[in-house]
Amino acid sequence: MAQEAALRPRYLPKALLYALVPTACWFLLRPLLDPAPPLPALHASLGFSLLALLGSLYLVPALGQTFIRANLKGRDLLKTYDTPIPESQGLICASIYIILLILFIPYSFSESFTTHYDSARRAREGIVVDEFPHHQLAVYLSSLLSLLMATMLGFLDDVFDIRWRHKLPIPIIASIPLLIVYYSERGATDVVVPLPLRWLFGTLLHLGPLYYVYMSLLSTFCTNSINILAGINGSEVSQAVIIASSIILNDLLFLPWPFGFRIALPLHVTDGLKVGGMWSAGMAYGSRVLVERHLFSLYLMLPLLGVCLGFMYHNWYPARAFPGDTLCYVTGMAFAVVGIQAHYSKTLLLFFLPQIFNFVLSCPQLFGLVPCPRHRVPRYDAETQLLYPSKAEFKEKRPSKLATLVLRLFSALGLVELAIDVKTGEIESSTNLTILNVFLLRLGPMREDGLTRVLIATQVCGSLLAFFIRYGLAGLVYDGNRR
Template identity: 25%
Template sequence: MSQYWTAIAQLMLLPLCSALFTLYTLPKFLPLLLQKNLGGFDLNKPREHQTEKTPEAAGIVLLISFCIFSAPLNSHLRVSLISAGLLGFVDNVLDLKWRWKIIIPLFQLIELGMYHIGLGCIELELPFMNLKLSYLSPFLVIIYSIISQNLVNIYAGINGLEIGQSIVAQVFLFTYVTIRDGFSSILSLNLDFAILTALFVSGSFVLYQYNKYPAKAFVGDVYTYFAGSCYVASAVSGRAVVLSIFLYFMQIINCGASLPQLLKIVPCPRHRLLELRKDGKLYGQKCNWNNINQFSLKVFRRGLFEYQLFNYLMIIQIFVSLIVVFVALYV
């Protein structure tokens, strides 16, 4: 019983301390980021209304918070997730080429693969099928984590989207595992999963207050790399890898729509922008269907304010995630 209440205390206090640390530290870090030229103008808003640059790479504060308050987690998990965030920060500073974004994580995420070895094998929970891939599983986890980092990174472009999509996916993953296994079972047998999810969501929620429309800070690659790796680590520790893929349906669709540009079959600008018109609304580019943001605006056939587009995308993700979790649990 004492272990149960110790787990409850950790699950409550660590995320709370992480959120308070992020809340206190973030405003103090933002001017420092600007001093180091880590900032930029919001390209979805009129330039004449922006008197100064918006700080970028604000996700570094969440990473620092994670370093401090994640001590109870498995050491393999901590090393892999912290190194993923650091790689994102390096990308923010040095603007790494795509090949290094693939090659470096192959080695950096070995710790995550080692963590998975201790859990056994990946079981693909598909109808009429239960495949065990014990020998391939560490490699598959590393590849999945690399893909996840970049899926979050390219599904962006409007205020709050990187954080919003990550919180929704993490919350529904946690909901599924909790209903499937029971909360008491998670506390006694899988505390890593619960603490990791709670730390990430609590810190991300605070960061979202600065990144939501109109953004006071951009999260940067440091956040997207960290968020993608946290999601895969949560899926692995919660033994819900297959379900986690379905919960990433928005990111996967966006990546599929973006492949012609990512593979340079068609030109790919550095910032795949929406069209901002004088009425303050965003419109899809006439000949550009390169991501979900563009596609959504074309479906609505009218302009949307940036916060409206964000709300629509979140509603779609939440609705489909509900269906995915319901089918996985009850069908």
Template identity: 30%
Template sequence: MEGKEEKWGRDVAMRSVFAANGKSWVPLLMGAMPLGVALLTVAACTPVALRAHVGTSCVLSALAFWWTRSLIPVISSKIPATKRGCDLLKRPVRSKIGEADRNVPESLGIVSGVALVCALVLTQVSTETPAFAHDYAAAMLCIVFAVLLGFVDDFLDLEWKYKYVLPPIMSLPLLSAYDGGTRVVPPKFCRAALLETPLGTALDAVIAPLFGGAVDGASGVVDLGLAYKIYMVLLAVFCTNAINIYAGVNGLECGQTYAIACAILAMSAVELGRAADSDNYDATKNHLFAVTLMLPFAATTLALLRSNWFPANVFVGDTFTNYAGMTLAVVAILAHFPIMLVLLMFPQLLNFLYSFPQLFGMRPCPRHRLPSFDPVTGRLRASRVNDRADLVPPHRDSFNLTLINAALRICGPLTEPALATILVVFQLLCCIAALALRFSLVGHVY
């Protein structure tokens, strides 16, 4: 067996500086930096009157991190053999998979999900902030729904057509509890078009009878009415499935989510300080809610990432992708920055658009669109439709349309940890660019 593993070149990736091999400090530094920067921003921007609240959330988030790290090995040892998976990126395509190869515990997102919910409950009980108790309860219900339904999905292995039905069910508590406005402020050039051209009248004629909305003829502000709540559901569907389909590489699901969570945490901390300085009660409440929700979310995701980074000791499963996407959607909706979330999730949006032809049957789509492992070099290469099964005639064979494969086509064959690092760094750069746009151009656009 050892000779076979050497022949497959598995040790090549383990020697990478990006692998969690116990020798390289790069993964630890990469994991600590985003949250470290976000926490420094929180410390610098949090108003004095709110420091006790945020400090309590920080302490409980640290406990949630420790609890997740401690329980993952315990729970993973209890996972039965029937619920363990094979890491397909560490073996040649079409090689026979035996029972001994299914040795990675799956669905360990349940541990971080439960830790997150417990931390949120304890934070609400400890801080006693009735200002957003209603929103907080709705958010926790949505996350609990997402954890439970994701765990069911992991164990029943639901088909993709059912995965589009689950997010609307998860978002029911959010829809029932949402009492915020349904008005949106379009960018300046859109408001000018609505006020100075027949477009405003035409839009009003459409949304008024269908959704009970209206276009303000004086300011150009659009009240979407029921359409706004439909948008909320669609955002939840997008967030959960966008993370789910942008996956397959050790650490990528957790890494992308962790980067987005840290970006939201830093952004909300800055906005919290600004809102408090201007005595804007609603904005202060919204961004305090976002900080309180993102602190334990980032902490528990980091704890799970440590076990899921290459070489992965556990798989996160649909449990994690479900509640991670729902948490991001919930915080964006209740803290009123849904457009900003879409900017932060630019890689996920790009991956979805690039995958569209395969996802919707325009081109052949295999069950697994993962990269292919080269047993000679020990590196990953962009996969083709026929790599794992003969689905189409050879002349119709083509590359799978995923952002992961696109990265491999651009950069060439890479080890798995190097590929994951490139994709997570790309996510971080997109988040930084989105934050720069928000803080530098928002005054010019709106």
């Protein structure tokens, strides 16, 4: 009974509801009042983001028992109790997110519905268009279609437990609307060659169809990289929160700020990061196209951040709700959408540095060189209530020469711990190849919530490194403001 009481839905103060609802309504109504703010749709997006936060905060616990009755439930593998916990709650978050994005459409294109524009406002913003932006509408609707497909396919994965070899192509299917719109609008398939390689490839390298392969693989990586870095309370949603926050911060640098400022960077690599100037559109420096791209990115990321923060409140240790694969698919597809449509895929990948490391580390298990158990979560010790690195054992077959070489290399780097047969010298077992097990191996056993905090700190440090690489070191290999 005490365990069941401990897993009751977390308390939600009514003051939060009374404070955020009027605030959200004000942000939604402010663009309709004169004088209109400089970026009215951004105000509305902030309002919808607050509604996304409230929706996930209140609907996740309200619908939890409904999911349990539908047999969408699971047991927390790193706990001693068997109390069923609602599974696939990412469906609630995805539904809130997509519905709010649909409701946002009139705000996003509200200026196109007006026939008369204020000339002073047009000069100040520099991003007003005189004709209805059919291309932007196509981009927005194709993004919604991809998110809907990701939601559907993610929920099917939750229900039918699709195997890894079958689920890998799923994001490629969901990215087809994005690629078709990109092709129909004659999207660029050239990449800027880094300075050291221009003697060989020239300034621009035309990839053609390979660029579409790259974009489809980007959507596959973004969704599955979050999905495989999981297993502890709060891991999936915390990754989404930090990556979304990093993207939002990056987008804000390109908005039209009425002031200029400079951010000093260490190591004296560059003169620093210069932003703004009097209505010079931030780092876009008056480029209407760049401002529109990053506004589009903000319109998708702000509600995503809101819905993820609300769900994180219930998914934090000890979790009252599990996200399932649906949340991973939707958040990953949202990141892929803004990376492709806003044309900053390289910057996006920099925000996935921990996921890239975890993917490279996991490859021997994902591709069958090392046994891959159904769950690679750390091992839980009920007596100490601490987590220890879990192991993969070579029971059915001996490790191949390639597997032995890779594991010994990882062992030399301190990434795995091997058990060696003293008679034959062969590897009997290895710690599972995940970044969570690396943390436990290098930092020692710890509580589950402590491991989540280490993961969050790593993700934050990865984002800080990404900003330093993007705005500090990129000038060494690219000329101009290349992304």
